[in-house]
Amino acid sequence: xxxxxRIPTILRTYTDGAKQVEGSGATLAELIxxxxxRHSGLSARLIDGGALRRFVxxxxxxxxxxxxxxxxxxxxxxxxxxxxPAVAGG
Amino acid sequence: xxxxxxxxxxKIVAHARKDHPDEACGVIAGPEGSGRPERFIPMxxxxxxxxxxxxxxxxxxxxxxxxxxxDEEPVVIYHSHTATEAYPSRTxxxxxxxxxxxxxxxSTRSDDETEFRSYRILDGEVTEEPVQIQD
Numbered sequence: 744x745x746x747x748x749r750i751p752t753i754l755r756t757y758t759d760g761a762k763q764v765e766g767s768g769a770t771l772a773e774l775i776x777x778x779x780x781r782h783s784g785l786s787a788r789l790i791d792g793g794a795l796r797r798f799v800x801x802x803x804x805x806x807x808x809x810x811x812x813x814x815x816x817x818x819x820x821x822x823x824x825x826x827x828p829a830v831a832g833g
Numbered sequence: 834x835x836x837x838x839x840x841x842x843x844k845i846v847a848h849a850r851k852d853h854p855d856e857a858c859g860v861i862a863g864p865e866g867s868g869r870p871e872r873f874i875p876m877x878x879x880x881x882x883x884x885x886x887x888x889x890x891x892x893x894x895x896x897x898x899x900x901x902x903x904d905e906e907p908v909v910i911y912h913s914h915t916a917t918e919a920y921p922s923r924t925x926x927x928x929x930x931x932x933x934x935x936x937x938x939x940s941t942r943s944d945d946e947t948e949f950r951s952y953r954i955l956d957g958e959v960t961e962e963p964v965q966i967q968d
Contacts, residue, residue: 753930798928800890807890827897828930830858831887831914832879833922 745817746818749825757785771801772814774824789826790814799830834911835951836965837861837870844873844946845939849913851879856886856913862900870908870935883915884923911937911953914936917948919948921959929954935962936941 745765750758758764764782768774779786789799794814801808802825808816818824841861849857858878861870874896879889888896900906910931914922919940921929929936931957940948953960 751930752932800893801896802890805894807894808889824895827890827893828908829887829890829928830860830876830893830930831885831928832925833856833885 745804745820747823748778751827753787754785754826757788758825759777766817767820768809769820770814771803771808771816771824774818775814798831800827800829801825809820834963834965835870835937836967837909839966839968841870841873841909842949842966844875845909845911845937846949848875849939849941849947852913854883854915855881856883856915857939858886858888858910858912860896860907861909861911862903862905863904865904868908872905878912886912905932907931909937910934911939913939913941915940915953916942918942919950921952921954926954926957926959 746767748764748766750762750764755761766774766777768777775786775789789796795801803811803816803818804823839967841922848859854938859875862872862874863869877892878886880887919938921936921938936952936954938950951962951964953962
């Protein structure tokens with residue numbers, strides 16, 4: 744099962760510079776755990792205290808997973824997960 | 834150094850003035866690796882706040898995908914401060930996540946003049962850079 748994961752510039756230090764990596768899992772949480780096994784440290788940039796970090800946007804295909812089921816969002820072969828750090832400030 | 838056309842400079846300032854007293858925000862896209870700001874993309878401030886800004890996440894996805902399709906990158910990321918100086922705040926620094934972007938800060942705190950300054954923000958460090966406006 745291959746899910747394509749698009750990695751933003753700032754997180755490519757965890758993927759040896761790759762813009763895109765593959766992973767598997769039945770939910771977003773499982774997918775992230777799978778990615779962590781090959782890209783150590785990536786999970787901590789996405790998840791804090793068991794939930795997705797507030798200022799990181801994760802999308803399943805075209806939708807922000809905050810509007811789906813967050814970390815419990817089901818994912819499947821052929822899906823694309825995109826990560827973009829939020830652009831914000833004060 | 835940020836080199837930017839007069840037209841784009843004016844567009845950023847006009848956007849900041851229009852949204853005052855809320856913070857305005859946006860991107861100027863340019864060809865990947867060129868450092869040239871070319872395409873003005875004002876963004877919705879999903880916070881609609883005088884002290885905070887955030888790109889709407891769905892709009893950000895759509896803009897980032899479009900830049901990718903066009904082989905562009907965000908050359909300038911701009912936002913305004915409506916009551917403080919045009920200098921990155923602690924939150925601006927901690928959320929800066931595009932290492933190659935020029936972070937433009939505009940201040941609309943004065944009615945008579947608009948401050949416009951540019952910075953690089955890398956690993957939590959801010960370096961101001963000169964702005965060259967091309968007519």
